[in-house]
Amino acid sequence: FYFSYGFLLLLLHVLRAVIALEEIIVSKLGDNATLSCIYQERKLHLKNLRVYWQITDQDECSVVHALISGQDNESEQCIHFKNRTQLFWDRLENGDFSLLLLNVSQSDKHKYKCVVLQKTEYTRVIHQAEVVLNLAASYSQPILVRNSSSTGEEVTFSCRSGNGYPRPNVYWINKTDNSYLLPSQLEITHHNDGTYSVFSTLKVKATSNMQVECSIENKILQENLSANYTEQKQSNDSSTESHKNLEKNGKGPQAAGIVSLVITIGVLAALTCWLWRRKSSKLVSY
Numbered sequence: 001f002y003f004s005y006g007f008l009l010l011l012l013h014v015l016r017a018v019i020a021l022e023e024i025i026v027s028k029l030g031d032n033a034t035l036s037c038i039y040q041e042r043k044l045h046l047k048n049l050r051v052y053w054q055i056t057d058q059d060e061c062s063v064v065h066a067l068i069s070g071q072d073n074e075s076e077q078c079i080h081f082k083n084r085t086q087l088f089w090d091r092l093e094n095g096d097f098s099l100l101l102l103n104v105s106q107s108d109k110h111k112y113k114c115v116v117l118q119k120t121e122y123t124r125v126i127h128q129a130e131v132v133l134n135l136a137a138s139y140s141q142p143i144l145v146r147n148s149s150s151t152g153e154e155v156t157f158s159c160r161s162g163n164g165y166p167r168p169n170v171y172w173i174n175k176t177d178n179s180y181l182l183p184s185q186l187e188i189t190h191h192n193d194g195t196y197s198v199f200s201t202l203k204v205k206a207t208s209n210m211q212v213e214c215s216i217e218n219k220i221l222q223e224n225l226s227a228n229y230t231e232q233k234q235s236n237d238s239s240t241e242s243h244k245n246l247e248k249n250g251k252g253p254q255a256a257g258i259v260s261l262v263i264t265i266g267v268l269a270a271l272t273c274w275l276w277r278r279k280s281s282k283l284v285s286y
Helices: 002-018 237-285
Strands: 021-028 033-035 049-055 063-068 085-087 099-101 111-119 123-136 143-146 154-164 169-174 179-181 185-190 196-205 211-218 223-230
Touching: 021 033, 033 123, 063 085, 063 099, 143 211, 143 223, 154 169, 154 211, 154 223, 169 196, 196 211
Parallel strands: 021 123
Antiparallel strands: 033 099, 049 063, 049 111, 085 099, 111 123, 143 154, 154 196, 169 179, 169 211, 185 196, 211 223
């Protein structure tokens, strides 16, 4: 019984050391990514170790980084990773063989494998780990515009965003009841640098209280950026009537002022005429 139990523990230890555990990490384009590979045993001698980081999902050059007998070995490293990888030297003897990948790009999206070998009497694998690197980039803040060509009964909105990755999900939402609206047009463009841009339009019936939202979703980053449009409510009937009354009330004083001005001008004209005639009669008599 004790022999069987001891053998089972040894078998589990060997399997744990050999079987690679897969980890998924997400990094933004242009950032630095840390690929984790940690061996729980401590106080290792680097001269007895070989550490290999490699790509497992392609048949071409697969060596990402190599450490042999305590020194970096770049003889078989892929050109794509030259001067872009480094180990954490202060952590190696404590079993941390994680790799720092600098300035990640679209071509770095792979499944990576870390293999640690120890050479004593013979060379054996003491640890393995697999890391899947997914890349992402935040989309720009959406710009929502009501097109000037919209008619009175139908309104057209446009929404655009860009510089994101991966391919986004685009939603149009009626904020009055939070219902989803079908876009009239949806264009998603894939650029040479791997990023996407999106342009979408929406046509809806015009109402007095339109509230529309354009939402851009990035699932990997769990980001949801949105832009909103709210139609200004028109004045109600009572306010319109009061405005009309103000106009009517304003016309009365204005008319009275005009009549007074006309009367005054007439009086002044008559007085001037009378004075001129009187002066003329005196000149004749003289």
